[in-house]
Amino acid sequence: MNKLLAGTLFLCFMAMSSLSGFAQEMETPKAKKMEGHTWHQVVMVKFKPGSMDEAKSLIHDHFMKAGMSSETEGPQMMQFKSGEWDMMFIWKMDNISDMDWEVTPDDEKWWAEMAKQEGGMDKAMAVMKKYLDLVHNSTSYLAVSEAMPMEQMSSNE
Numbered sequence: 039m040n041k042l043l044a045g046t047l048f049l050c051f052m053a054m055s056s057l058s059g060f061a062q063e064m065e066t067p068k069a070k071k072m073e074g075h076t077w078h079q080v081v082m083v084k085f086k087p088g089s090m091d092e093a094k095s096l097i098h099d100h101f102m103k104a105g106m107s108s109e110t111e112g113p114q115m116m117q118f119k120s121g122e123w124d125m126m127f128i129w130k131m132d133n134i135s136d137m138d139w140e141v142t143p144d145d146e147k148w149w150a151e152m153a154k155q156e157g158g159m160d161k162a163m164a165v166m167k168k169y170l171d172l173v174h175n176s177t178s179y180l181a182v183s184e185a186m187p188m189e190q191m192s193s194n195e
Contacts, residue, residue, distance in 0.1 A: 072182070077131040080179045081113075082123040089172040090124055096169045100152070108151035110144040128181075137180075 085093050097115070105112040113127035136142060141149075152162035 074185045075182045076185070077134050077136070078181045078183065079129045079131060080181050081127045081129075082177050082179075083125045083127070083173055084122060084175040085124050085172050086174045093125075093169060093172045096165065096172075100156070100165050101169075104148055104152040104155050107155065108144075108147040110148045110151075134180075 102112060111130065113129045116126045116128075118124060118126065131137075139145075149159075149162065152165070153159040156162040156165055
């Protein structure tokens, strides 16, 4: 029993000695800005039962139409075929400082076009309220993607 305890203590001492030597050789991390990354806002939406078609109609007939007319970039949209969420919307951000805006210049242009298209801001807001009333639950995330060289994208490895 004493030999087992002595052996265990010896191994612990050796591990601590090698780790302390390793820690002394490591440099302090230096400030480094993320380069070649794109920031995204990702919104996941779960619609109320039976309301998916109406929500998609509002998106296509009102929101996308205003986006095309205002020449603002809309989100990439994906409809899930499994899982708890119905749709995912991904907006590409110019950079992380886009988060400093409550209403971005593109949002302002989009809302102006929505008001023009719908016949006034009160009617544009009514369309948005109608859409939001179809949403059961949603959540939002910030994500980052790293640019990949073309040869990596086409690699079969």
